[in-house]
Amino acid sequence: MYGLVNKGIQGLITDNYGVDIWEKVKEKSNVSTDLFLSNEPYPDEITYDLAHDAAEVLNISLNEVLINFGEYWVINTGQKSYGSLMQAGGSGLKEFLINLPNFHSRVMLIYPKLTPPEFNVTDINERSLTIHYYSNRQGLKYFVYGLISGLGKMYDQPVKIEIINSRDNGSDHEEFRVEW
Numbered sequence: 439m440y441g442l443v444n445k446g447i448q449g450l451i452t453d454n455y456g457v458d459i460w461e462k463v464k465e466k467s468n469v470s471t472d473l474f475l476s477n478e479p480y481p482d483e484i485t486y487d488l489a490h491d492a493a494e495v496l497n498i499s500l501n502e503v504l505i506n507f508g509e510y511w512v513i514n515t516g517q518k519s520y521g522s523l524m525q526a527g528g529s530g531l532k533e534f535l536i537n538l539p540n541f542h543s544r545v546m547l548i549y550p551k552l553t554p555p556e557f558n559v560t561d562i563n564e565r566s567l568t569i570h571y572y573s574n575r576q577g578l579k580y581f582v583y584g585l586i587s588g589l590g591k592m593y594d595q596p597v598k599i600e601i602i603n604s605r606d607n608g609s610d611h612e613e614f615r616v617e618w
Contacts, residue, residue: 444488463495512591516592555572561615568613590618595618597618
């Protein structure tokens, strides 16, 4: 994953728990770098280790870390670093979610080595829809859950998110039912 993701985890931890906790997470993860370069790819294992070890250091579940990180990513990293890209996604939650399948096409212009997930949106209704999430990376469904929750916060639109299908149950992808 790109360094921007690892910088996001660092920001989540330092903003909410302090630099000392971040140093403990880095030490536990055997991360020696003091600075992640946003535009440089890093092995996925570094990101997974940081998230896993953050859960241990913070004494919360990995799922909680991933949800919190997803929300943080949208509210902080996304809006602060890529405000115009986020705004181009739509003027409201529903429009942004419907446009989600096209989002990473725009991101790949900035990060050409990106291996993005795929999203498909179905069952679109006035107050709900279903998001299908496909990725080569395992274990990120709660990060996506957090992203959706963060988008609800970004648009000041409370959301109810239900994971209705998962690779944990033998599917080839995750499905999220989103209501607002």
